[in-house]
Amino acid sequence: MAEVYMVHVKERFEQFIALCSEEYLTTHANKGLYKRAIKEIEKGTTVHYEFSDEHVNCTLNDGTLCQLQDRIDKFLCSCPSDKICKHVIIAILYYTQTEELVTEERKGDFTWLLALSAENICKHFSEVQIDEVLFRLHYPEEIETRESGFLAIKLKEQNIEVTFEEEADFGSSTCSCKAKESCVHRLESLLRYRLAHHVTDMPVMKVDVNVSMDVVEDCKRILAEIISFGLAKLPQGICDRLEVLAIAARTGNLPNLERGIRCLHGELDLFFKRHVRFSKETFLRRLTEAYVSAIALEKELPVEQMKQVIGRFRSKYYTIPRLELYALGANPWETRSGYKGITYYFYALEEKRIYTYTDARPVYYEDARFQFAEQYRKTASWSGGMTMHDVSKSHIILRNCKVNRERRLSASEETLAIMLERRDIEDMQIGSYLVTDWRQMGTNVSLALFGSKQDDILLLQVKKIKHIHFEQATQNLLLTAEDKDGNTLDLTIAYTGELANRIRHLEKSRELRNLHDFYILVQRYGTVYYPISFLKGTMLTNIKLDV
Numbered sequence: 001m002a003e004v005y006m007v008h009v010k011e012r013f014e015q016f017i018a019l020c021s022e023e024y025l026t027t028h029a030n031k032g033l034y035k036r037a038i039k040e041i042e043k044g045t046t047v048h049y050e051f052s053d054e055h056v057n058c059t060l061n062d063g064t065l066c067q068l069q070d071r072i073d074k075f076l077c078s079c080p081s082d083k084i085c086k087h088v089i090i091a092i093l094y095y096t097q098t099e100e101l102v103t104e105e106r107k108g109d110f111t112w113l114l115a116l117s118a119e120n121i122c123k124h125f126s127e128v129q130i131d132e133v134l135f136r137l138h139y140p141e142e143i144e145t146r147e148s149g150f151l152a153i154k155l156k157e158q159n160i161e162v163t164f165e166e167e168a169d170f171g172s173s174t175c176s177c178k179a180k181e182s183c184v185h186r187l188e189s190l191l192r193y194r195l196a197h198h199v200t201d202m203p204v205m206k207v208d209v210n211v212s213m214d215v216v217e218d219c220k221r222i223l224a225e226i227i228s229f230g231l232a233k234l235p236q237g238i239c240d241r242l243e244v245l246a247i248a249a250r251t252g253n254l255p256n257l258e259r260g261i262r263c264l265h266g267e268l269d270l271f272f273k274r275h276v277r278f279s280k281e282t283f284l285r286r287l288t289e290a291y292v293s294a295i296a297l298e299k300e301l302p303v304e305q306m307k308q309v310i311g312r313f314r315s316k317y318y319t320i321p322r323l324e325l326y327a328l329g330a331n332p333w334e335t336r337s338g339y340k341g342i343t344y345y346f347y348a349l350e351e352k353r354i355y356t357y358t359d360a361r362p363v364y365y366e367d368a369r370f371q372f373a374e375q376y377r378k379t380a381s382w383s384g385g386m387t388m389h390d391v392s393k394s395h396i397i398l399r400n401c402k403v404n405r406e407r408r409l410s411a412s413e414e415t416l417a418i419m420l421e422r423r424d425i426e427d428m429q430i431g432s433y434l435v436t437d438w439r440q441m442g443t444n445v446s447l448a449l450f451g452s453k454q455d456d457i458l459l460l461q462v463k464k465i466k467h468i469h470f471e472q473a474t475q476n477l478l479l480t481a482e483d484k485d486g487n488t489l490d491l492t493i494a495y496t497g498e499l500a501n502r503i504r505h506l507e508k509s510r511e512l513r514n515l516h517d518f519y520i521l522v523q524r525y526g527t528v529y530y531p532i533s534f535l536k537g538t539m540l541t542n543i544k545l546d547v
Contacts, residue, residue: 010051012070019150020092027161027176028072029084037089047094058091066091073174083178110151112168113190114199122203124170124182130203133187135318135405140350143192153189157321162189211297211310212252219245219257220294226287236272239265256311260290262338315404323398324349326428328459329521329533330392330542332372334496338364342375344392345457345521345532352431354457357409359388372498376545381411384418393540395422425519425535436461438487456524464516470507477503479531481520491522491531499544
């Protein structure tokens with residue numbers, strides 16, 4: 001009986017050895033170890049093999065003893081290393097060079113990977129891992145498979161290889177990232193393999209919704225008071241009450257409600273200061289949104305709808321291997337709720353969608369500071385040494401970048417920014433964002449009360465700037481743009497103290513009046529269009545930032 005087991009072990013071992021190509025070994029170990037093992041064998045290192053009923057004893061001529069099995073992660077070595085060492089690689093390579101392998105060319109049976117239910121897959125991975133991999137599946141990743149007695153699935157862009165056995169056991173899988181437990185690569189390779197074989201049954205995330213209903217009640221009560229009093233009779237102390245309510249909403253896990261209350265606080269602050277930028281329409285809209293949100297939170301909604309009403313304080317970011325981005329411009333902004341920032345816009349060539357990166361912070365705290373010019377010239381958080389000024393005009397590839405579901409990019413030193421030669425904007429295919437027929441801009445405008453609010457960004461093809469006018473009443477600068485067919489559109493540059501010099505410069509700019517046949521990146525908010533940047537050829541000017 002022992003002889004039968006030894007034959008079986010030898011057969012399985014030789015099936016494994018046949019899989020151990022240079023690529024396989026360097027993926028699961030590293031190229032340096034592989035080269036050292038080759039040199040040791042060339043210098044005369046030999047190995048003696050003895051098969052037992054469970055493993056193979058490999059004795060090197062220097063006295064080192066390795067125990068190997070039929071998997072790359074199942075080994076023991078008498079040397080101090082607890083990872084794959086040169087002795088293990090030597091034992092594998094020497095066998096391939098000195099023994100005549102008798103292995104059948106066959107494809108194993110891995111149908112168990114396709115037959116797994118979504119519930120079964122969930123048992124082996126955490127909710128965080130499942131969430132991350134389901135997000136990564138939205139991005140292309142070519143896989144390469146090799147089959148023998150094992151199935152090796154390589155994620156080519158990440159240079160990660162996962163190996164599965166014929167036995168229906170997740171625990172027997174191995175990954176070149178060397179993680180001991182189930183890692184995201186095992187799940188990603190499995191799901192991409194299933195998708196390649198048209199199996200679309202995916203794991204489902206469980207969601208726990210837990211908020212403070214006491215805060216919701218307080219919110220409804222205060223908002224009802226504002227509605228009943230009306231603007232004329234509101235005491236200034238209402239702003240202090242709203243500030244306290246916003247803090248309570250944060251601690252009560254109500255991010256959308258907190259943002260709504262802070263926006264309402266900002267509008268009322270403008271009202272009490274008799275500021276020219278106060279708008280009754282905006283105030284009423286903010287008040288309505290906050291009140292309707294509070295009512296919706298009391299309803300028994302489906303989980304996904306409830307998640308949209310609640311919102312998120314900080315969105316979850318996921319690492320993707322590669323993203324090619326064409327910069328479209330940068331826009332500084334300041335909110336009535338007390339935040340300042342700069343948002344950078346990029347067009348992703350493969351995904352054909354706009355991504356953003358935002359550098360922002362709250363300035364309602366004492367001594368909080370955010371200067372647009374200073375932040376614009378600072379070095380980017382991504383490795384590569386570029387300034388944000390350079391990034392805003394670039395054509396780059398980001399490797400190991402972090403992205404959330406709203407297509408926002410995260411600041412991370414692990415992300416490498418690689419500069420490419422920028423192409424002319426006229427040669428770029430910007431897809432649905434490019435507007436050449438201005439008469440169609442009034443269509444397809446959708447406003448959502450709940451859920452993530454995406455910037456409505458358009459790239460306008462412009463013939464010239466026909467007229468420039470500064471409105472004394474609103475302190476806004478209006479640019480009247482004209483297209484090739486003579487259609488006109490008013491673009492609004494809102495006044496802030498930091499942008500005063502820039503607005504005066506644009507109002508008198510001859511270069512702007514003489515500019516022809518170019519593009520303007522704009523943000524549409526309702527029926528108002530706010531210009532962000534001018535683009536022509538490889539050149540890009542950020543309207544509010546470049547002096």
